Amino acid sequence: MASTVSFSPANVQMLQARSGHGHAAFGSCSAVPRAGPRLRSTAIRVSSEQEAAAAVRAPSGRTIEECEADAVAGKFPAPPPLVRPKAPEGTPEIRPLDMAKRPRRNRKSPALRAAFQETSISPANFVLPLFIHEGEEDAPIGAMPGCYRLGWRHGLLEEVYKARDVGVNSFVLFPKVPDALKSPTGDEAYNDNGLVPRTIRLLKDKFPDIVIYTDVALDPYSSDGHDGIVREDGVIMNDETVYQLCKQAVSQARAGADVVSPSDMMDGRIGALRSALDAEGFHDVSIMSYTAKYASSFYGPFREALDSNPRFGDKKTYQMNPANYREALIETAADEAEGADILLVKPGLPYLDIIRLLRDNSALPIAAYQVSGEYSMIKAAGALGMVDEQKVMMESLMCLRRAGADVILTYFARHAAAVLCGMGPK
Ligand code: PBG
Secondary structure (H helix, E strand, C coil): CHHHCCCCHHHHHHHHHHHCCCCCCCCCHHHCCCHHHHHHHHHHHHHCHHHHHHCCECCCCCEHHHHHHHHHCCCCCCCCCCCCCCCCCCCCCCCCCCCCCCHHHHHCCHHHHHHCCCCCCCHHHEEEEEEEECCCCCEECCCCCCCEEEECCCHHHHHHHHHHHCCCCEEEEEECCCHHHCECCCHHHHCCCCHHHHHHHHHHHHCCCCEEEEEECCHHHECCCCCCEECCCCCEEHHHHHHHHHHHHHHHHHHCCCEEEECCCCCCHHHHHHHHHHHCCCCCCEEEEEEEEECCHHHHHHHHHHCCCCCCCCCCCCCECCCCCCHHHHHHHHHHHHCCCEEEEECCHHHHHHHHHHHHHCCCCEEEEECHHHHHHHHHHHHCCCCCHHHHHHHHHHHHHHHCCCEEEECCHHHHHHHHCCCCCC
């Protein structure tokens, strides 16, 4: 409503008459109250941010140097003549609304908007998920344009190098495991010479200062495609799975992982992992718990990437019901008590309320996972010209931060960091 009100000398006079402050009409230069010219010059700047940057001349048309010389000589500029910017033909002439509060005042210039910005984002907030495989070539992932299963010896190292170049120093690894190595109990998960431990050692050797997060769950190693061991009646066995996960996390820690990240949603796994890590002397290895991980359809493209779709059924007996909010507090309390260092919410954008809930109920750092489906939707809509991919990407990441996420796991990490570094697309 306020945005349609534009000033003309006529309605400013109406304001003067009504407010009864006794100022002379704005039509006369000599009697212009201070607010007049200020409003006017602000209006000029607001009209275009580029114009503001290019404004090396005073409104009088003289150069800044000429204005300074005059000021030194004691000649100060007179208030500019009051010429109100013209409104388009047909704009209704109305009395300005009588409002003490006009929130738009705090948005009127780039400098003010920057000063009052509540949320910031930097490449340091990003964790880049990387898919790895045993192959030498990088294989494109159909459902995730721009993402690849990276060859662990070549493509992966190059990707990490490029990410570091734009300030992304944190990575989480997801392995594509050959079918021959999968089993019902997922024992390949704790093979010290398996793909993940080998890759960690290689990365740490080449880039000692990066932070390596690992995924702790059986699904990439399970012939059933589930995060845990499946009993013959289809039940996912909790405590037996946790036993395997402890061996997996210890193996990752031994290889040099900085943060192990259980994404499996078994009960009690945080406490068990903490004890197992400590028992082996890994007191400094952190645990990022997938605290509120929902049984979401937004994981579809990821499961294609790893070929890890559950062979039967779904994950609803361990991942949370997307309809639930309070239940996230139960998981939060358990993870905090059991010694989690970071709490994660997944997916990200459709679950902003859960991110805020955890932010307000825990002092621990909060992570948000912008998952594969969120990534692919933005990519697809961008490719079809329906949205501006880069702007929607940056906005979605900022929104995750605003909701309360400290770090964001995102496939956009490199692209977004490049934008933040002023390096434009890609
Ligand atoms: C499995 C795991 C999944 C994701 C991360 N770890 C998939 C699942 O739970 O089925 C999904 C990530 C994404 O969609 O980007 N432990």
